[in-house]
Each structure stands twice: as C-alpha cells, then as structure tokens.
Amino acid sequence: MNRDWLPIKTTPWTMGLALLALLLLIQASAFPRQLDLWLLDEALTTNPPPRSDDVVVIAIDELSLDRLGRWPWRRNIHAELTSKLRDAGAKTIVFDILFSEPSADDAELADAMRAHGNVILPIYLSPPTSNYLLSEQLPSAPLAAAAYALGHAHVELDDDGVARGLYLFNGLGTQLWPSLSLAANGEEPRTLKTPEAPTFVNVRDDYRIVPLSGGAGSLPTYSYVQILNQPPAPELFKDKTVFVGATAAGFGDILPTPFSGLSRPMSGVEFHANVFSADSQALLISQAPKWTASALILFTIICMSLALPRMRPARTLAACLAAVTVLLGIYLMALFAMRLWVPVANALAVPLLALPLSSGLRLAMTNRFLNRQLDELARSPQVTLPEPSRRHPTQLLEHFQALFQPQGWILEQGADLLSVKDMNASDTPENLSPGQWRHSSNQSWIRLVRGNASYTLGLTLPNDLSREAIQRYLNRLDLEGPETRHRVQKPSENISARIERVRIATERMNHMQQFIRRSFERMPDGIIVTDELGVIRFANGHIEEWFQEPMPSLGGLPLARLLEGHDPRETPPWHETVSDTLTLLQSRTVDLRVRNMDFLIHFAPFALPESNQHGIIANISDISELREQQRQHREAIDFISHDVRSPLVSQLALIEQLKRDPSHIEKAQLDQLGRLARRSYHLAEEFVQLARAEQLTETRFYECEFLAIVENARDSVSEQAAEKGIHLQLQGTEDLWLRGNAELLERAVINLLTNAVQYSPAGSAISIQVFPAGHQACLTIADEGSGIAPEELPHLFDRYRRQKSSELAGIHGTGLGLSFVKIVVEKHRGEITVASTPGEGSVFTLKLPVSDPIA
Incomplete structure (x- = not known):
C-alpha cells in the first residue's frame, strides 16, 4: 500500500x-x-433569575434632593420614614446610608429604629484619612445600639471594573461582618478560627457571584420623598424588606454591572437589594x-x-x-x-x-x-467557450451583423478602412477608451486592441424600441483584449501557487459540465432526467415551480410517482408510459395537467454513459396559453353561432314577411328591423374593438391627456343619458398625461359609461371623477343602479359573461364590453376594480400610470 x-x-x-x-x-x-x-x-444576562417579591427599594433620587434639600438630611427625616414603613408593615428596613458622625437627631432616629425592631445599618472599612490605617466606620453609638444588626456594604470590582459579586463576610482581624443582604436575612457576624490577625488587616471570606435580576431599575423602586409625604402604604411594604439608599447622580455610589457597563451603572443600594433577592432564593453562585x-x-x-x-x-x-x-x-x-x-x-x-x-x-x-496530481490535472482536456475578448474585430462585426442587422457599420484598423456601410470615418468620436462602448443616439462605437493593432468599430442600430436593449447588451459584453486586461498577480507562496494550479485545472474540467447544467436550467421547457430505473436524477427550475415540489425532494423520486401524484389517470397509466419508454426504447408524447395548467410531456430514451442501460429525458412544454386560445376560439364560434346568427335570422325572417305583403308595412316592423340591424352592428363593432385591444402594443402608444379622453367619452353617451333623464356629473380639472392609445381608452370609458346609463334608473345621477393618486391617474364611475350580485363579481370581466339579473330584467348584452375594458387597462399597465351593493349601485375604479411620475 x-x-x-x-x-x-x-x-x-x-x-x-x-x-x-x-x-x-x-x-x-x-x-x-x-x-x-x-x-x-x-x-x-441572557437568563436572569426572577426577582424576589419580598424586596423593595426606596431611592434617594434627584426629586427627593430637590424637595428635601441638600445632603446630608437631618436624621429626624429618616426617623419619620422609619415610622412610616413600620406603620406600613415593612418586615425589615436596610439603610445603605453611613451614619458614622454623631447628630443631634440620633435619639429620635434610634427610637424609631427600636420601635420597628428590625433595622439594619451599614458599616464601612476605610481609613478616616489618608494618613491613618484601615478601620471600621460604624454608625454612631445610639444608632448602632438601636440597630437590629450591622452589615458591611462593600462590593467587589473585577479586573475590568465591573461589579459581579461580593464577599459575604468582611472585617478587620478575626471579626467578620456579614453583608447587608445577609444581615437582613438574619446572618450573625463570623469569628475566624485562625491566629488573630492585626486589626488593620482587611479579612474577606466566602466570595459569591450575584446573578442580577436586571439592570438599574429592575426592582420595585419608590422615591424617598413620595413615601415620606404620603400615608403609610401597606399594599407596597407589608412583610417586605425595604432597602433605603442613594440613587441620585453625583453620590458616587454607582457600580458598573454586566447589564449596563458604564452606560447605565447601578446604585449600591440596588446591588445590595439584588444580593438579598438572590440570597433569599438560594441563587448566589460560588467559585469552584x-x-x-x-x-x-x-x-x-x-x-x-x-x-x-x-x-x-x-x-x-x-x-x-x-x-x-x-x-x-x-x-x-x-x-x-x-x-x-x-x-x-x-x-x-x-x-x-x-x-x-x-x-x-x-x-x-x-x-x-498536490505535487503528484498537478501534472495529471494539467494534461486533462480543456473544454472552454471562446471568449469574445479573444475574437478578431472582423469576426465580431460578422457576428453583430447576423445578430442585430444594423443599418450601417464601419471597421477601421488605424487609418485603414476594413469594412463600411452607410457610415463615415469622420463620424468617429474622439478619445475612445479601449473596450468601452460609447453610444450617441442610435450609433455605438468601441476601440479594440489586438496585439499591437488598434481597431475602431461603429454600428448604426435600428432606431426603435430595441435600440436601448441592444446598447445595454453591448455594455455587458467583455471585448477588452487580453493584453489590456488587469493581470492577476501569481501567488508567491509555494502552497498557494500549487492550489491555484489545481483550481485552474479543475475549473477547465468542470466548465463544460456547468455550461450544460446552466443551459438545461435556463431552457424554456421543463427538463427531467432519470436513471435506468425511472428515478429522477436531475430536474430544472421549471419542474420545481410547476409541480410545487422542492428540489431536494425531486431527486430520488420515481418519475411515475411524481406524475401520478399530480395528474392521476387510468388510461394509459403513467407507470406504463414510463416503463414502455425504458423497455421498448420508444418515445412517447402525452398530455399532462398540473395545478390547472396544461402541458405536453415528451418521453425520450437515451443511453447512459459507461452503461448498456437507458434513462429517460422528459421534456415538458407549457401549452396553457395555446389551450386557452383554443378555448377562446371555441367560445367565439359558439357565440357567433348563437348571438350573431340569431339577429340575422330574425332580420331575414322579417324581410321575407315584408316581401310577402309589401303593401302593409308597419312602422313597428321597421323599428324592429332597425333594432335587429343595430344589434348586429354592435356585435360586429365589439368584436372589432376587442380584436384591436388584444393586438395593442406599446408601439401604438403616444402622449394623451386623460381628462380630455373622459370628457369626450362623456359627450359620446350624453344623448343616451338624456333620453333617460340621467345627469352625468364630471369632476376633475387637472391635466393628467398618459402614454397610451387615446382611441381605445376613450372606447373603454364609453363602455363603462354606457353600462352605467343602461343599468341606472331614469332620473338618477352618475358621478364621474378624474384625479391623480401618487403616480397614477384615477377614474371612478359611480351609478345608482340595481348593483351587481356578490356571486357575479368574480366573473364580471370574463368574456361572453352576462349578468343573470340583467338578462332577467330584459337588458341584453354581448358579454364583450367589460372584457374589452379589462384588456385595454391591462395593456396600459393599469388596473380596474369594482365595488357594488345590490339595490344601491356600483362603483368602477380605473387606475393608469402617468407618463412622467417624477415631473
């Protein structure tokens, strides 16, 4: 090995x-x-603990300082607060205020503390001045004697200056004081069982990390002055531990915490309240x-x-x-x-x-x-598409002539003219940049560098709507010569150079495979490729879109099961069609219907590489539009065979009757003959107008003013409205310019107004409003007619669709008028909506984009 x-x-x-x-x-x-x-x-901070319901903070905030005066306050104020909290039923009161200096009001505060019976006071370990040793700063003697317990108020800051915990016990020598929170929970001072330490040495024990319940203000907090000035509030303080301390800015008792850092530090009293909350729930964290x-x-x-x-x-x-x-x-x-x-x-x-x-x-x-494989990869066959930048300008000109059929062209090499038609060398712009197109109206120019030669190529493009698209396409082409292109610097590092060589070789090997895959992906038809067992191994994006199946689920799915799941059929079953394609190696073409869309699927066998088996390539073409056109043709034939023939047959019968007895021609017969003729004419006219609307393109658009179009339409139906005593009220004074076909737009508005007049009772009014809304020109036509039934609204604009209520009322239409309106509006990139209440009338709203929304 x-x-x-x-x-x-x-x-x-x-x-x-x-x-x-x-x-x-x-x-x-x-x-x-x-x-x-x-x-x-x-x-x-991601998973903070719940706060205890037994802790409350009374804050000496800016409001309290403003109302009660500058700090320090007289201690009879604290005595009054203590009495208020006692009357409110507070279980424990913890003052985070240092009362180290004696005061004339100490007796009053001490009496209030004794009356409550459970007041905790702090001590601080600090030298009196910089020249003295560390000592315990205790409350004044009367207050210390009246206090239920004393606790230290020191919080530890970590190396980054953030407060995350504290020592539960802190003191000088062997006498350690519990923290304020532990004292509030009844913890006694601790005596160390070690050799006695000097009385000026700070001894700390039992460090705990405090999981805060949140940032500053996360605990229930009330202003000192507000509690002092209101009656006792048992609903706030009964059976709770109340921490009293300063939160106002400038006191200096502020601590950065993991929740806030230096942006919103927490006051010391809030930190101690959080310690009490966590300790009450046994949530303090010890160091391992x-x-x-x-x-x-x-x-x-x-x-x-x-x-x-x-x-x-x-x-x-x-x-x-x-x-x-x-x-x-x-x-x-x-x-x-x-x-x-x-x-x-x-x-x-x-x-x-x-x-x-x-x-x-x-x-x-x-x-x-890599060293062993590089030579082998370098010898692999190179399959790449020729780059446009490597093609000679004469070849590029031939390609442009075949692709765009330009009206003229010119190709120069330096001062030599290589090819020209209907263009002059004097028209060449100056200072052309190599590889960059310059467009002037319908002329496009570029300078190309090939080796040591410089070429100038000019094209005269068709001056129509395709010109801008062609020029954008030319800008995307990379025609810059290899010698003028920025050369990529080869990596100097040995391993990087080898990896780059492997990458280039692998890219050459896979280039054609990627080209084929992308070609399949961008084909207008859906493509499915199976293996010899009829299992899908490749499908392009159309299959995923049409079948609404995610691409990962298509791979490995049998083709027959996919087709049976979306278009089940018995004759012939899908598995038979798929199996015949594989076993008989014969192509099949079958109709397919998926999600109300019509397709034609063609099965073709193909030989699998390095195998004697065959797979299937299934090409699926969307023929929904073709089937819709066939349906419309059938509907048109049915409509002509009934609606168009009927008035003509009636006319012929009436004419034959008049011919048999020409001496007794009555006026009613002539009127009836005229009505039948007009109906035939209207049918033919609506067919012609509908055909014109369907063939409308933007090449027949021009600038037109919408209000003038509506006024002309109103004038066209004014006589019909006057016959029924209907008043047409037009509101709109602003000119709204559109890019469209004024003739067909006017015909569409006439159809809407004609319907409104036809379905409105005599003596009513029709409101016509023309107004701008954003980048759209809007038209609303509101009548007072019989309205439209809710079940008929979804089909109102369908071709050959008539309202049942209108037919029963004797109002006969062709079912083409509103279909014509919708087609015209859609051709102009607009929209039309209708709102109707039976018995009250209908409102048609038409919205069209204005020609220049920025102006």
Whole structure:
C-alpha cells in the first residue's frame, strides 16, 4: 500500500505536549480571564433569575434632593420614614446610608429604629484619612445600639471594573461582618478560627457571584420623598424588606454591572437589594476550587490528543466543535444547576488550538498529494467557450451583423478602412477608451486592441424600441483584449501557487459540465432526467415551480410517482408510459395537467454513459396559453353561432314577411328591423374593438391627456343619458398625461359609461371623477343602479359573461364590453376594480400610470 495515501499519524504525546505548550503561551495575556468574564456575563444576562417579591427599594433620587434639600438630611427625616414603613408593615428596613458622625437627631432616629425592631445599618472599612490605617466606620453609638444588626456594604470590582459579586463576610482581624443582604436575612457576624490577625488587616471570606435580576431599575423602586409625604402604604411594604439608599447622580455610589457597563451603572443600594433577592432564593453562585479548572484543562488535552490523530480530516472540525459544545454544556450546568462558576476559557482554548495544529500536521500530506496530481490535472482536456475578448474585430462585426442587422457599420484598423456601410470615418468620436462602448443616439462605437493593432468599430442600430436593449447588451459584453486586461498577480507562496494550479485545472474540467447544467436550467421547457430505473436524477427550475415540489425532494423520486401524484389517470397509466419508454426504447408524447395548467410531456430514451442501460429525458412544454386560445376560439364560434346568427335570422325572417305583403308595412316592423340591424352592428363593432385591444402594443402608444379622453367619452353617451333623464356629473380639472392609445381608452370609458346609463334608473345621477393618486391617474364611475350580485363579481370581466339579473330584467348584452375594458387597462399597465351593493349601485375604479411620475 502506498503510504502517501495514509493520514498522517501523530502520537498522543506529540499532540498533547504541543497543546500544553501553546496553552502556556497564551497565559501571558489577559485574554483567558476576559473570556471567562464575558462568558459569565452572557450566561447571567441572557437568563436572569426572577426577582424576589419580598424586596423593595426606596431611592434617594434627584426629586427627593430637590424637595428635601441638600445632603446630608437631618436624621429626624429618616426617623419619620422609619415610622412610616413600620406603620406600613415593612418586615425589615436596610439603610445603605453611613451614619458614622454623631447628630443631634440620633435619639429620635434610634427610637424609631427600636420601635420597628428590625433595622439594619451599614458599616464601612476605610481609613478616616489618608494618613491613618484601615478601620471600621460604624454608625454612631445610639444608632448602632438601636440597630437590629450591622452589615458591611462593600462590593467587589473585577479586573475590568465591573461589579459581579461580593464577599459575604468582611472585617478587620478575626471579626467578620456579614453583608447587608445577609444581615437582613438574619446572618450573625463570623469569628475566624485562625491566629488573630492585626486589626488593620482587611479579612474577606466566602466570595459569591450575584446573578442580577436586571439592570438599574429592575426592582420595585419608590422615591424617598413620595413615601415620606404620603400615608403609610401597606399594599407596597407589608412583610417586605425595604432597602433605603442613594440613587441620585453625583453620590458616587454607582457600580458598573454586566447589564449596563458604564452606560447605565447601578446604585449600591440596588446591588445590595439584588444580593438579598438572590440570597433569599438560594441563587448566589460560588467559585469552584482552583483545581477544578486545572483538571478540566488536563482532561480536555488528553481527549483531544487521543482522538484527533485517529480521525479523518473532515471530522476534525466536528470533533473540536463537539468538544467546545460539551465544555460549554458542563459550564452552564454547573453555573445554573449547581450554582458553581468554573472558569472554562483555558479548557475552551484547547480544542480551538487543536484544530489548526492537527490541520498543520496534515498539510504536509496534502502538499505531497498536490505535487503528484498537478501534472495529471494539467494534461486533462480543456473544454472552454471562446471568449469574445479573444475574437478578431472582423469576426465580431460578422457576428453583430447576423445578430442585430444594423443599418450601417464601419471597421477601421488605424487609418485603414476594413469594412463600411452607410457610415463615415469622420463620424468617429474622439478619445475612445479601449473596450468601452460609447453610444450617441442610435450609433455605438468601441476601440479594440489586438496585439499591437488598434481597431475602431461603429454600428448604426435600428432606431426603435430595441435600440436601448441592444446598447445595454453591448455594455455587458467583455471585448477588452487580453493584453489590456488587469493581470492577476501569481501567488508567491509555494502552497498557494500549487492550489491555484489545481483550481485552474479543475475549473477547465468542470466548465463544460456547468455550461450544460446552466443551459438545461435556463431552457424554456421543463427538463427531467432519470436513471435506468425511472428515478429522477436531475430536474430544472421549471419542474420545481410547476409541480410545487422542492428540489431536494425531486431527486430520488420515481418519475411515475411524481406524475401520478399530480395528474392521476387510468388510461394509459403513467407507470406504463414510463416503463414502455425504458423497455421498448420508444418515445412517447402525452398530455399532462398540473395545478390547472396544461402541458405536453415528451418521453425520450437515451443511453447512459459507461452503461448498456437507458434513462429517460422528459421534456415538458407549457401549452396553457395555446389551450386557452383554443378555448377562446371555441367560445367565439359558439357565440357567433348563437348571438350573431340569431339577429340575422330574425332580420331575414322579417324581410321575407315584408316581401310577402309589401303593401302593409308597419312602422313597428321597421323599428324592429332597425333594432335587429343595430344589434348586429354592435356585435360586429365589439368584436372589432376587442380584436384591436388584444393586438395593442406599446408601439401604438403616444402622449394623451386623460381628462380630455373622459370628457369626450362623456359627450359620446350624453344623448343616451338624456333620453333617460340621467345627469352625468364630471369632476376633475387637472391635466393628467398618459402614454397610451387615446382611441381605445376613450372606447373603454364609453363602455363603462354606457353600462352605467343602461343599468341606472331614469332620473338618477352618475358621478364621474378624474384625479391623480401618487403616480397614477384615477377614474371612478359611480351609478345608482340595481348593483351587481356578490356571486357575479368574480366573473364580471370574463368574456361572453352576462349578468343573470340583467338578462332577467330584459337588458341584453354581448358579454364583450367589460372584457374589452379589462384588456385595454391591462395593456396600459393599469388596473380596474369594482365595488357594488345590490339595490344601491356600483362603483368602477380605473387606475393608469402617468407618463412622467417624477415631473
């Protein structure tokens, strides 16, 4: 066996020692510590704990300072607040206010504290001045004696200056004070069972991480002055622990937290209230012993060293990601289930370092493999399409002549004229840029550089609507010569150069395959290719669109099952058609109907490559439009055979009757003959108008004014309206210019007005409004007629469709008028809607785009 094909073998010792060395190297930076803190912040802020319902904050805010005066306040104010909270039923009151200096009002506050019986006061550990040693700053003697308990108010800031926790016990020497939150929960001071420490040494014990319930303001907070000035509120404070402290800006007692950072820091009193909330629910988080993180790192190194050398390269990334996922899972489980924080950044670095290390060891084998395969790939057949930039200008001119049939052309090489028709060399623009077209009206020019020769090519394009499209197409062509194109700098790195050579060779091999696939994808017909068992192996986008089947589900699906699921049939069944194509090797053409669309599917067998079996190429053509035209032709024939023949037969019969007795011709007979003739004329006229509308294209559009069109239409039906005493009210004074066919638009408006007059009672009014709306010109025609039944509205614009209620009322129409209106509106890229209430009338709304919406 050739060992060049074997994966590189690395011993666990090699991988383990390399990982350990890299891990020790990154310890010189602060990155692992920062990553640990970031992970902790993300975990706690993403899933914050619920706040306790037993904690409330009373804030010394800006409003309180404004109402009660500058700080410090007299302590009888705090005594009054304490009495209010006692009357309100507060269980515990925690003051985060230092009362270290004696005051004349201490006795009053002490009496209020004793009356309540459960007031907690803070102590601070700080030197009195910079020249003194650290000492305990206790409340004044009367207040300390009246307090139920004392607690320290110190919060720890991490290396990044963010407050995430505190020491539950803090003090000087062996006497440790509980934190304010623990004192509120009844915790007693702790005495260390260690040799007595100096009284100026700060001793801290039992650090806990505090999972905050949110940012600043997440706990129920009330303004100090508002509570002071209102009657006791048991509904707010009964049986609750109340934290009182400063939140106003400028007090300095502010703490950046994981929720806020420096943008919206949290006050100290709120932080202590969050500590109490978390402690009440046993949610405070302890730090794991230091050996835990070291053991986790060692375990991860061992696992990576044993697993990665034995894995395939494709699975290395998955293994490293799985290791990261497991470590994060352990981290989160310890954090939320065990309330234990284990620094995991160093352990996470192990799989992240193992991935490039393992990849680097395998890179040598890849390098040798590339060297062996390069020559073979370079000798592979090159199948590419010739680039337009490599074609000679004379050949390009021939192609342009065959493609666009230009009215004239000119091709020059320097001062020599190579080919010309109806163009002059004097017309050549100056300063043409190589490879860039310049268009002037219907003339297009370009300068081409081939080798050391310079060519100038000019075309005179047809001056019609296709000119702009052709010029856009020319701009997309890349005709720049290879020597003028920006050359890609070859990579100097050895491995990069080899990879580039492999990429170019592989691209040449796959170019024709991609070309064929894209050709199949862009074909106007749907294409399905099956294997020898009739199982779909390829389908282009039309199949996915028409059958509403996602492309992944088409691959591997039997063709017969796909067809049976969308167009079940018994004679002949689909499986028989598919099997006959494979077994008899004969082509089949069958009708297919999918989602109310008509198709023609042609089955053709083809020989599979490197096999003696055959597959099927199924070509599916959409013939829905053809079938719709056939349906319309049948409807037209049926309409002519009935509606057109009927008045003609009646006319012939009446004429024969008059011929038999010409001496007794009555006026009623002549009137009837005239009505029949007019009806035949109207039928013929509507057929002609409908045909004109269907053949309308934008080449017959011109600038026309919409209000004038509506006025002409109104004048055309004014006589018909006057006969019934109907008043036509036209509202609109603004000129609205459209690009369209005024004659057919006027005919469409006449049809709408004629219908309105025909279906309106005598003596009523028809409202006609012309107005702009955004980039559209709008027309509404509202009548007071009998209205249209709701079930007839969806079919109102169908061809040859008549309203049942109108036929019963004796109003006979052709069913072509509204169909003509809809076709004309759609040809002008507009829309028409109708709203109708039976017995109240109908409103037709027509919207057309204006010719210049920007102006």
